[in-house]
Amino acid sequence: GIQVEQSPPDLILQEGANSTLRCNFSDSVNNLQWFHQNPWGQLINLFYIPSGTKQNGRLSATTVATERYSLLYISSSQTTDSGVYFCAVDGNQGGKLIFGQGTELSVKP
Amino acid sequence: DTAVSQTPKYLVTQMGNDKSIKCEQNLGHDTMYWYKQDSKKFLKIMFSYNNKELIINETVPNRFSPKSPDKAHLNLHINSLELGDSAVYFCASSPLTSAANYGYTFGSGTRLTVV
DSSP: OOOEEEEOSEEEEETTOOEEEEEEESSOOSEEEEEEEOTTOOEEEEEEOSSEEEEETTEEEEEEGGGTEEEEEEOSOOGGGOEEEEEEEEOSSTTOEEEOOOEEEEEEO | OOSEEEEOSEEEEOTTOOEEEEEEEOSOOSEEEEEEEOTTOOEEEEEEEETTEEEEEOSOOTTEEEEEEETTEEEEEEOSOOGGGOEEEEEEEEOOSTTOSSOOEEOOOEEEEEO
């Protein structure tokens, strides 16, 4: 089955810093999503991005499907950005999402 | 309006009991899912239903039985609960057609603790 690897596993930032999170996947996919799990456990859908680039405020994401990776950029980080960021892909198995192990981000004031 | 709502949010119960978690979505999506998040935060699919029909059953023990009375609801019943069932269970929904550009929406999760 498809393997999804995220890096780095942990990241500590000072408020205001920028960061890039990476997601590598082992096969072609129909769907790629980035999620943020906040400290209260809620999973928030950030981007649906099987290819190309999207931006939403301070966050943007780029997926290069031919090279099987996706990047999530966080600019001017805030303490509310803390939590776990998951990348998940759908390998054409009836909508089943396969998750990476996540990047745990901690933004310090 | 909550798009995907699941109840209860917390569930503490003794080993051997039977419990249910309910999920409802008001997004008009065709497909609903149950995911399990373990203590290391790893998320894995358990089941998916498309228009009330089971399409994915990811080698989950028989003690777990999903039920979908209609395409807006997917409940999870767990028999004879074991300590290892302690986890956070997430319900989710998605439009299966590729025309929709927003993918999955998750509920807020049910933290199940078996004591």
